[in-house]
Structures are given as C-alpha cells and as structure tokens.
Amino acid sequence: MSKFETLHLNRYVIDVYDLGIPNRTGTYFLNETKKAIIDTSASPSIPYLLDGLKELQVNPSEIDYVIVTHIHLDHAGGVGLLLQHCPNATVIVHPKGARHLVDPSRLIQGAKQVYGDSFNQLFDPILPIPENRVQVMNDGDTLKLSDDCTLTFLHTPGHANHHFTIHDSTTNGCYTGDTVGVSYEVVLHRPFFLPSTSPNQFDPEMMLQSAKRIRDIKPTYIYFGHFGMTHQVEEVWKQLEYWIPIFIETTKEVVSSTGDQNALLPKLIEALHKQVMEQLETPVSEEARNMINLDLQVCSMGLLDYVSKLK
Numbered sequence: 160m161s162k163f164e165t166l167h168l169n170r171y172v173i174d175v176y177d178l179g180i181p182n183r184t185g186t187y188f189l190n191e192t193k194k195a196i197i198d199t200s201a202s203p204s205i206p207y208l209l210d211g212l213k214e215l216q217v218n219p220s221e222i223d224y225v226i227v228t229h230i231h232l233d234h235a236g237g238v239g240l241l242l243q244h245c246p247n248a249t250v251i252v253h254p255k256g257a258r259h260l261v262d263p264s265r266l267i268q269g270a271k272q273v274y275g276d277s278f279n280q281l282f283d284p285i286l287p288i289p290e291n292r293v294q295v296m297n298d299g300d301t302l303k304l305s306d307d308c309t310l311t312f313l314h315t316p317g318h319a320n321h322h323f324t325i326h327d328s329t330t331n332g333c334y335t336g337d338t339v340g341v342s343y344e345v346v347l348h349r350p351f352f353l354p355s356t357s358p359n360q361f362d363p364e365m366m367l368q369s370a371k372r373i374r375d376i377k378p379t380y381i382y383f384g385h386f387g388m389t390h391q392v393e394e395v396w397k398q399l400e401y402w403i404p405i406f407i408e409t410t411k412e413v414v415s416s417t418g419d420q421n422a423l424l425p426k427l428i429e430a431l432h433k434q435v436m437e438q439l440e441t442p443v444s445e446e447a448r449n450m451i452n453l454d455l456q457v458c459s460m461g462l463l464d465y466v467s468k469l470k
Contacts, residue, residue, distance in 0.1 A: 169191060175205075180453075184200045186211070191307075191329075195226055200237055220245065223247060225251070242288060250292055251294050255320055261287060300312050317365035337357075341353050341454055344387065347443060350391040353454065356461040357457045357461040374392075410427055428455050431458070432452060
C-alpha cells in the first residue's frame with residue numbers, strides 16, 4: 160500500500176497514510192552522502208514509511224538524520240518509534256521543540272484535549288527520544304548532506320513557535336511543513352492552498368512574515384507536509400494572503416453572531432466550507448471534499464482559540 164514518488168534526482172516523497180488517508184501527509188527522503196528524512200507523521204504511519212524506504216532499497220540503518228519541521232504529532236509523533244529502526248540517526252529539531260521530543264508528556268496531553276477518545280488510534284505510541292540523539296538547529300544554521308547539498312534552517316513561526324523551514328541548496332526548494340499552509344494540488348489537479356491555523360500558536364501576522372521570508376529566498380519548489388511538491392510558488396503566496404483575512408473575519412462574525420458556545424465550532428466549519436467550495440466553483444471529488452473538511456475542523460479550533468485571545 161505504501162508508495163513513493165520521485166520528485167527530482169535523489170529526492171522522494173513517501174505517502175505515509177496519515178489517519179489512514181492517501182495523499183494526506185508525506186515524508187521526504189533525501190538520498191545524499193548523508194541520508195535524511197524530513198517529517199515522519201504519527202506512529203501509525205511508520206510502517207508505511209519503512210515500506211517506502213524498502214521500496215527505495217534503503218536500509219533504515221543508513222539514515223543519518225531524521226528532521227522534523229515542527230513537533231506537532233502529525234509531523235513528529237512517530238519519531239521515537241522510527242528511531243527503533245534507525246540506530247544511527249540523529250534527530251534535528253527547532254530549539255523550542257527539543258525538550259518536548261525528549262519528554263513528550265505535554266504533547267500527549269495537548270493532543271488528548273483536541274482528539275479525545277480518538278487519540279490512541281491516531282497517535283499511539285509516542286515514545287520519548289534520548290537526549291543524546293537530539294540536535295538543535297538555530298535560525299540560519301546549516302547541515303551539509305553532501306558536497307552538492309546543504310540544508311539551511313529558517314525560523315518560521317505563525318503555525319507554531321517551534322517551526323522551521325528547510326531550504327535545500329540542490330533543488331532550491333523549501334520544506335515548509337505547515338508554515339505556508341496545505342496543498343490540495345494532488346487531489347484537485349490544480350494549485351489550491353489553504354492556511355493551516357491549528358491550535359494553539361496560530362498567529363496570522365507571523366505566518367505572513369514567515370511566508371515573506373521564504374518568498375524572499377525565491378524558491379523554485381515548495382515541499383508541503385500536506386501534501387507533495389508544487390512549482391506554483393507564486394500561487395502559494397497569493398492564496399495564503401487571500402485566505403488568512405477571510406478565515407479570521409469569518410471567525411469573528413461567527414463568534415459575534417452565535418450565542419451558543421457549543422455551536423461555534425460547527426457553525427465556523429460550515430461557514431468556511433461554504434466559502435472554500437464557492438471559491439473552487441467546479442465540483443470536487445469526495446476525496447478532496449473530505450480532506451478539506453477534515454482540515455477545516457482543526458483550522459476552526461485554532462481560529463477560535465486565536466480570536467478568543469484577542470478579547
């Protein structure tokens with residue numbers, strides 16, 4: 160069931176079936192002198208990641224680095240489990256995320272508050288990572304994978320304070336995690352991107368500043384955590400700048416017009432869904448519709464949290 164796609168020479172994306180859904184979350188494999196994985200998804204995705212490496216004829220013991228763009232569980236929850244198969248790998252993480260990989264108790268607590276009874280099915284197990292296997296990268300730090308490949312780490316908050324974007328010198332591409340949103344290009348067969356506003360560190364101004372910082376690099380490609388690569392980079396900036404104000408204003412309108420607090424979340428999801436579908440204009444597949452709805456549920460939680468902090 161696992162599958163990988165060759166993006167460029169020595170660059171691959173492995174579909175890791177996050178939440179059991181294809182085209183949802185990708186792990187990137189960089190096959191250089193030093194071999195690196197970028198983002199793992201959650202622990203239930205690790206068998207798919209390992210199958211992808213097997214299809215690529217790569218032994219997990221060959222992996223030198225497991226890099227996480229940020230520590231949200233759909234990007235880093237499976238790192239501890241993966242390390243059991245990668246005895247020679249060092250984990251690369253943002254300085255604000257390192258302690259949560261060593262002691263994931265707060266990550267687990269926060270995820271249980273959001274996902275409730277579904278937590279175990281979606282994320283278990285979340286294993287602590289030995290401190291001696293964790294390496295922090297600060298803003299501007301570099302990691303050389305080969306004579307032809309240097310990764311540069313950029314602090315890019317907005318989605319999360321513990322987020323960095325990774326520039327790849329070989330492809331002039333940026334691995335952005337969730338910083339500049341989610342791509343639906345694979346399932347819609349057209350460039351379409353929405354911001355990722357999940358709780359609880361979403362900050363629209365920082366998100367736009369981070370997007371500008373990435374844009375100023377003039378990348379040729381954006382590699383999204385969800386999902387895949389795009390070369391339509393100008394569309395990424397354009398759509399992010401379009402949707403962020405709409406998401407926020409819609410949230411403010413729903414909050415001001417809805418007296419019942421229990422109705423806030425479903426009303427906001429409904430309102431955002433209506434606007435997204437109107438923007439798409441043409442009918443979309445059930446796969447794409449379900450994926451967008453799933454993302455809007457989590458986005459709505461973050462938007463409500465953000466707007467509540469403005470009071």
